[in-house]
Amino acid sequence: MDFSFTEEQTLLEDSVTKYMQNDYDFESRQKLTRSELGYSAQNWSTFAELGWLGVPFSEADGGFGGGAIEAMLMAEIFGKALVVEPFLATIVLTGGAIKHGGTAEQKEKYLPGIIDGSVQGALAYAEPQGRFNLSDLTTKASKKDGGYVINGYKAVVLNGPAADILVVSARTSGEQRDTDGVSLFVVDANAAGVTRRDYPTVDGLRASEITFENVAVAADALLGEEGKGLGLLEHVIDDGILSVGAEAVGAMEVLYKDTVEYCKTREQFGQPIGKFQVLQHRMVDMFMEHEQSKSLMYMAAMRLDEGYGPEAQKAVSAFKVQVGKSGRFVGQNAVQLHGGMGMTDELNIGHYFKRLTIIDTLFGNVDFHLKRFGRL
Amino acid sequence: MQIALATQQEKFAAQVEAFVQAHWPVGQEHVQSAQIAAWRRAVVHQGWSVPAWPEQFGGTGWNAIEHFIWQQVCARHNVDQSFAEGAGVTVVGPMLIAAGRQAAQDEFLADIRGWRTRWCLALFEPACDAQVSAMTTTVGGDGGDLCLSGDKSLILDLRNADWLGVVARCADQPEAFVLVAVPVDHPGLSISYSTTLDGVTEVAHVSMHSIELPSQYCLTQPAPAQSFQQLQYSSVYATLARSASVAAQLERIDAVLATLSDDEDLAVKRNSLAVDLAGLQALELRCIDALARGQPLPVPLELMRLRSGEILLQVGALQIDCFGYYALPYPDPAFQNPMLLHNEGPIGPIEAAGVMQQALAEQVNAFFEQDAGAGTTALKDRAAKHLEIAARSSEEATENDTTENDTTETAGKTADKL
Structure with missing residues (x-):
């Protein structure tokens, strides 16, 4: 049993922290959210130059051989800074799908571009009727001329507007909710028949509704085995949960610490409001919620690094449940303890709260993961 | 990682x-007193009776992970912890080792280590609960015998104890407090009992009127109130291993749930x-x-106590939920005797027997566990x-620091006198 980080992990943590502290202030972040792209291409290039985009990939694939723990460390710091660059969509989800399910040729084709920052990706898996059920698919891929033709509709595809490639889940056989018959494909985002409707999300990111109309892809676009893509998709989504959950843990830490500082300086009735016992206790509860989430984050990361299976899935779901509950508690209390200012757009508090609220919904909310945890 | x-x-x-596995009847529903006694002898013989004490006083020298493993295994198998987690091993012994006089150490430590004497703590008072700085029980002495007077309440486990550890104010230095040992059979003690809300757990109330005790029964050097305010009813390692007990209880709940219709x-x-x-x-x-x-x-230990306490209460609530109406039967405490229960037969499923009392007992435990009743x-x-x-405020900080220094100084003077 060991909860310490290796020297390399500590160096990575220090490097990302320093960059965020020095070059990623809240005002600049806000400007980016209002820009057309929604993030900074310059920042993305810098991330690539610093090697961060290659961290979760193996050395054989051109990465740095990091695992879930390294990805968690980075995401936690991204959460503290409310980073808007599409690390989750491109690196964790799209790159992750290719890393876990791709052939040597597919990895060689896509991963170098992802790692050097020249290729953006998005995972198109959600459908309007499916809520959090990954196998509830109406999008279909039919075999034709040695390849496939994809028809269907994908909802709320994160980073859809910027994506060069899409990893798309589609049904190659079976009924709408069957667990078998799900396949994943790598699709050129600019292929004929792909149409997008782009929009911002509540937390300042970008997403798209994407329609696939007779989109023809070659046989080598298939990721993994035909009809057996659900396991791969679950693995990728669980990696994504660790990532957004770690972001939430980072965001909760900022909210807790900022709230404590605010309560020490904000005076009412002639004294700092931090002297009021009832407020102190609320902050103690915020601290505890954050620490419980952080503890389960470590467990989830360690389980994922041990190997993907029921133990890892269970740990991830427990973490997501905790993050959902804690994020809401910490976010709501931070807003309340900041008073009226906490509700305004100028203060960072509300933006962390919005990100936490979105994270609760992403990849399955508390209720969904509570049930999944019980089933596993 | x-x-x-x-x-x-x-x-x-x-x-x-x-x-x-070798010394405790693992998995046995009702453990006999002879089995408990054999277990205690085995633990003492193994040298594991006071694992957290310094090695020169009989501790095992285990590291934190080894302590955790021991606590987890004990909790998982629900072994008897009445000595291991009793006041003698967790409170009196460590206080004697840290700040006790040589005569008191010689008198008491060996018996505590050998699990030959049981201790209970008299911390609460009727007028101030566990707030040490407001206590009125007083001990005096002028170099010879001690003289102890006052009322203590809510004392756990007195009926099974040999010694009572009484937190008392020094008569001539009112800012300082000591821990005094009182034999439970001392004729000067007037004892009454109350039953707590689970119907089983007893708490004692003790009146002491000018009772005289040998000077070596003053166990500690005089110290400020806050030194005693943080007395805990369980060890650090036990606090950090509560999940094992919860996990074992959850397993039992799962077994019950498997027999119920889907809900x-x-x-x-x-x-x-x-x-x-x-x-x-x-x-x-x-x-x-x-x-x-x-x-x-x-995470501060206080919050770990709080969190584990909350979860244990949840376990009780879930057990009650599982059995529905069969959580209601409330047998007379006389029928809590497992043998009688066995002969009579339970009301409803055997697993439901006493779940309400267990949940209520947990509530009582939580009261004492959470900062010795301060909650x-x-x-x-x-x-x-x-x-x-x-x-x-900066003025307040300066004022507090000054008060603390004064208290420490006063306590030092009292130590010399006593």
Whole structure:
């Protein structure tokens, strides 16, 4: 049993922290959210130059051989800074799908571009009727001329507007909710028949509704085995949960610490409001919620690094449940303890709260993961 | 980072498990008193009776992870902890070792280590509960015998104890307090009992009127109130291993749930508890890892007590939910005798017998566990100080620091006198 980080992990943590502290202030972040792209291409290039985009990939694939723990460390710091660059969509989800399910040729084709920052990706898996059920698919891929033709509709595809490639889940056989018959494909985002409707999300990111109309892809676009893509998709989504959950843990830490500082300086009735016992206790509860989430984050990361299976899935779901509950508690209390200012757009508090609220919904909310945890 | 135990730790865990399997009736529903006595002898003989004490006083020298393993195995198999987690081993012994006089150490430590004497703590007073600075029980002495007077209430386990550890104010230095040993059969003690809300747990109330005691019965050097305010009713390692007991109880609940018709609400509650348990386990592991490295705990111990207490209460509530109406039967405490229960036969399923009492007993335990009765509020107050959440004005900080220095100085003077 060991909860310490290796020297390399500590160096990575220090490097990302320093960059965020020095070059990623809240005002600049806000400007980016209002820009057309929604993030900074310059920042993305810098991330690539610093090697961060290659961290979760193996050395054989051109990465740095990091695992879930390294990805968690980075995401936690991204959460503290409310980073808007599409690390989750491109690196964790799209790159992750290719890393876990791709052939040597597919990895060689896509991963170098992802790692050097020249290729953006998005995972198109959600459908309007499916809520959090990954196998509830109406999008279909039919075999034709040695390849496939994809028809269907994908909802709320994160980073859809910027994506060069899409990893798309589609049904190659079976009924709408069957667990078998799900396949994943790598699709050129600019292929004929792909149409997008782009929009911002509540937390300042970008997403798209994407329609696939007779989109023809070659046989080598298939990721993994035909009809057996659900396991791969679950693995990728669980990696994504660790990532957004770690972001939430980072965001909760900022909210807790900022709230404590605010309560020490904000005076009412002639004294700092931090002297009021009832407020102190609320902050103690915020601290505890954050620490419980952080503890389960470590467990989830360690389980994922041990190997993907029921133990890892269970740990991830427990973490997501905790993050959902804690994020809401910490976010709501931070807003309340900041008073009226906490509700305004100028203060960072509300933006962390919005990100936490979105994270609760992403990849399955508390209720969904509570049930999944019980089933596993 | 890794969750798995290192090879050495795995070996130790196997050794501990083998020891418990060999000496405790694992899995047996009702443990006989002879089996309990045999277990106690085995633990003492093994040299594991006071594991957390310094080695020169009989401790095992285990590291934090080994302590955790021992506590987890004991909790998982629900072994008798009445000595291991009793006031003698967890409070009196460590206080004697840290600040006791030589004569008191010679008089008491060997018997505590050998699990030959049982202790209970007299901390509460009728007028001030557990607030030490407001206590009126007083001990005086002018170099010879001690003279102790006052009323103490809410004393746990007095009926089984040989010694009573009384926190008392020094007569001639009112800012300082000491721990005094009183034999439970002392003729000057007037004892009455109350039953708590579970119908089984007893608490005692003791009146002491100018009772005389030998000077070596003053166990500690005089110290300020806060030294005694933080007395806890269980050891650090036991506090950080509570999840094992919860996990064992959850397993029993799962067995019951498997026999019930599907109930989605119950399933949600059960899963929610299981996630909370996973969170507690993860927190405990982080704390133990920090202790093993000599680092500060990531979460103050007060909050660990609070959290584990909350989860234990949830377990009780879930058990009651599982059995529905069969949580209602409330047999006379006389029928709590397991043998009688066995002969008479339970009302409803055997697993339901006494679940309500268990839940209520947990409520009683929580009262004592949470900062020796001061409760959630005091624990959170202390955690807030720990976390530096509480804002203090600079004048107040200076004033407090001065008061603390004064108290320490006064306590030093009292020590010389006593």
